[in-house]
Amino acid sequence: MFRYDNGRLVVQFQACALVKLFKKVIEMNSRKQQVIKKSQQLFIEKGYQATSIQDILDYSGISKGTFYNYFSSKNELLISIFKELAEILSDKRNEIMIGQDPADLDVFTKQIELSMKINKQHRIFTLFEEVLISNDPELKHFVKESQMKVVIWIYERLLEIFGEEKQPYLLDSAIMFVGILHQNMKYYITWHDKDASIHPVVQYSVKRMATIVEDLAHTREQLNQPSLVDKWFPNDQTDSNRLQEELKQLLTSLKKSLIAEDQRPYVELLDLIEEELLQAKHPRAFLIQTTVNSLNQAKSIDSSQLEHLKQLITNLLN
Amino acid sequence: MFRYDNGRLVVQFQACALVKLFKKVIEMNSRKQQVIKKSQQLFIEKGYQATSIQDILDYSGISKGTFYNYFSSKNELLISIFKELAEILSDKRNEIMIGQDPADLDVFTKQIELSMKINKQHRIFTLFEEVLISNDPELKHFVKESQMKVVIWIYERLLEIFGEEKQPYLLDSAIMFVGILHQNMKYYITWHDKDASIHPVVQYSVKRMATIVEDLAHTREQLNQPSLVDKWFPNDQTDSNRLQEELKQLLTSLKKSLIAEDQRPYVELLDLIEEELLQAKHPRAFLIQTTVNSLNQAKSIDSSQLEHLKQLITNLLN
DNA sequence: CAATTACTGTACCGTTAGTATAATATATTG
DNA sequence: CAATATATTATACTAACGGTACAGTAATTG
Structure with a gap:
């Protein structure tokens, strides 16, 4: 899967394998998401203050140790929930904008x-x-x-x-x-x-x-x-935000055309780029680069869009 | 101070004595007000949640027993504060309206x-x-x-x-x-x-x-x-509210003219009417009636206003 | 298989709102 | 003044909470 070509590390494999690798690296799945989901339900039903950590433990079926392994505090859990919702909101807003x-x-x-x-x-x-x-x-x-x-x-x-x-x-x-x-x-x-x-x-x-x-x-x-x-x-932050928004819009639009062409695996690739680029504290340029390269094989993505994507990624990574 | 006239109880004394009697009956003074004031300060500085009952006890110099004698809970204290502020707000709003x-x-x-x-x-x-x-x-x-x-x-x-x-x-x-x-x-x-x-x-x-x-x-x-x-x-409540507003406006206007004429004791009488009529759970009609009667002696109150006041009180008491 | 990692269970800490109560101070009343 | 009633204090207590510590167990991984 890895090989050296003239001293440069090259990675080649199918989209599917890449997805697997990413999922592990990013560790976004697992029970943590489950805990977030469950506690979200509890917060909706009972409110934040009224939901005790014990409630969350019981409802999600985890131990206190695990909870504090995932989140440093109850407040941090809440922030996680907010961030996820903001992400969903932003995605859906962009989806509405496509072609409009x-x-x-x-x-x-x-x-x-x-x-x-x-x-x-x-x-x-x-x-x-x-x-x-x-x-x-x-x-x-x-x-x-x-x-x-x-x-x-x-x-x-x-x-x-x-x-x-x-x-x-x-x-x-x-x-x-x-x-x-x-x-x-x-x-x-x-x-x-x-x-x-x-x-x-x-x-x-x-x-x-x-x-x-x-x-x-x-x-x-x-x-x-x-x-x-x-x-x-601060200016740089708003600039970065603008770039992020642009990236998200581009990605949503790409995804839509991919789905229309029935090329689902590539959608996952795009998800993973987004994940690593916008969520990770220190995005791994190398992994992102690889993923983008493997997008070349997708036929429904035209080269100008791909160029745009690459440009955005470079801007965001510096 | 009390005497019977043809089988009807009649009370006669000066405004000052009446004020004293009222203050006792209504028990609105004392340290309870102090506690409200002090805890209000604490809430402003630290916020409600962040202010513990112990903080309030220390700052107001009372014991826990006394606190729970005044208020059945921390929340009830907060309601008291809100009610007082609403009262102040309403008063000042009416004051602005006078003659405008x-x-x-x-x-x-x-x-x-x-x-x-x-x-x-x-x-x-x-x-x-x-x-x-x-x-x-x-x-x-x-x-x-x-x-x-x-x-x-x-x-x-x-x-x-x-x-x-x-x-x-x-x-x-x-x-x-x-x-x-x-x-x-x-x-x-x-x-x-x-x-x-x-x-x-x-x-x-x-x-x-x-x-x-x-x-x-x-x-x-x-x-x-x-x-x-x-x-x-409910209709009756809004009706009652409207009457209350009208009464308050009339009282504020009366007070202002009394102060202008330097007849302070009567202002206190008006305060006490307001207190008993709007705050007490079961206003004592007899006390209010007496107080209103003693207003006859105030020269700066014209009879038409007094009639209006009496009318309002009767409406509010039924 | 061995070693790391993820998870559990339980006991614990400090703080909180609120309760209970016996002792004491302060007024009120005859 | 003295008896009584009321208001206040001090203290000890409960139950619940968020969060910590840690030894033991299960699962994953190279």
């Missing part, structure tokens, strides 16, 4: 509606609120940053939708949109049927936001300068 | 700004959030109801400001205004100087809300019917 006009307000509405659905399912708001309190500064910071990221994502989408000329007012609009949306959701859910579609709420909220954007552009009133974002998130 | 046009948007802005200031001072948002989590259903319900009351108060103010013809859209407007305001506050505070005036934020938020109201009236879009409020708060 980024400036289409309806696409944005669909993305928000989906986010709200997942939020509702997993009680993310409740968990966030529950945590904003906790004494763990790390956890607090994580949640605050997550919420900030949501605002920034919306801000950047609004930029695509309303264009550069509205830019000075779009950070304010994003902030207020989040407020409108959450508050509307809250009361709509308490007053209407719990299983009622949230679509009207989202649509209604988006419309209000659009009105606000127009109004702000007209009255030229501004509360927060969009440049404040850079202050909070 | 209820339809003036600037008056509303001032009321909101003041509420935000007090909220900021006492970290009410944080405490509310901190509590939304707790497992105590009573506490949760209390907080939710409090937030709902804020929305309803805003809704009723908007009704005064924008008039009946906008009524169908004012509940939605109130809900979204709360979202806009809170969200704007949150990011404004994190990005700007902590001691910066919040006036621009409030003004900005109110303007957006006004835009939304106009837009809704124009597009005729509605998410929540204002009648839903009655569903949540």
Whole structure:
């Protein structure tokens, strides 16, 4: 499987074997995921505070030792859950964007509606609120940053939708949109049927936001300068984030065409690239490079996309 | 002090003596208030969860037995604090309204700004959030109801400001205004100087809300019917609330004129009426009646106002 | 097979909210 | 003033929690 060619290490094997190797290296599977899943269920049912570690142990069928082998604390478990959900959310949002006009307000509405659905399912708001309190500064910071990221994502989408000329007012609009949306959701859910579609709420909220954007552009009133974002998130971090977003979008699009062509194994390869590149603390360039090379064999991936992918990976790895 | 006149019990004495009697009957003073005050300080500094009961005992210099004699639990203490703050807020809001046009948007802005200031001072948002989590259903319900009351108060103010013809859209407007305001506050505070005036934020938020109201009236879009409020708060309760609000406004106005005329003792009498009428579980009609009667001697209170007061009290007591 | 690794079980620590109670101080009342 | 009632203290206690420590066991791997 490994061999030297002119002093350079070369790895060659089928996609399947590579997948196996990766799965082991990345150790993303196993019971840890199970524990996350189970505790997530418990948190949804009972809430974070109300769920004791003993509950989690009983429900997942592991011992305390194992738990603290996986997670250094209950809070760290919660962060893991949040991160996973954020990943899912981001993936699905990108999926919606494929082949669509980024400036289409309806696409944005669909993305928000989906986010709200997942939020509702997993009680993310409740968990966030529950945590904003906790004494763990790390956890607090994580949640605050997550919420900030949501605002920034919306801000950047609004930029695509309303264009550069509205830019000075779009950070304010994003902030207020989040407020409108959450508050509307809250009361709509308490007053209407719990299983009622949230679509009207989202649509209604988006419309209000659009009105606000127009109004702000007209009255030229501004509360927060969009440049404040850079202050909070250092430039290189936002740059990196942007690259990550771009990569994710590209990957989702590639995956879709692969699935359409019935070339599933390659999808797994893409998953593994994403995994190693975005999740691992120290991505192993060598493994990623190998995987990308083996993508050459996939016919449904055209060379320009592959070039784009390689470019993104190089940028992300430096 | 007591004497019988034709078989009817009559009480006659000066305002001062009456005040003393009341203070004892109502037992509102004493160290309990001190404990509330001290623990409030601790909650502001350290947060609710992070403040242990032992901290409160040490800081207020009482024993555990006394604490649990005053409050049945830590949560109940928190409710006491909330109730007191709500009282203060309501008082100050009414004070602002005296002699002003209820339809003036600037008056509303001032009321909101003041509420935000007090909220900021006492970290009410944080405490509310901190509590939304707790497992105590009573506490949760209390907080939710409090937030709902804020929305309803805003809704009723908007009704005064924008008039009946906008009524169908004012509940939605109130809900979204709360979202806009809170969200704007949150990011404004994190990005700007902590001691910066919040006036621009409030003004900005109110303007957006006004835009939304106009837009809704124009597009005729509605998410929540204002009648839903009655569903949540039974009619008699909202009626009672309205009476209470009216009483409070009248009292604040009376107090102001009394202070202007330098007749302080009567102010205390009014305080005691309010105390007994709105706080006590079973207001003693007899005591209130007596107090009101002794108000006849105050020259700065005209008879029409006194009649109004008597009418309100009768309505509230049945 | 041997050695590393993953996992279990149990006992333990410090802290927390809340209970119980006997002793003591402070008011109230006849 | 003295008897009584009430308010307060001090202390010891319970049960639950998050988290630690560690010796023993099962599974995996080269």
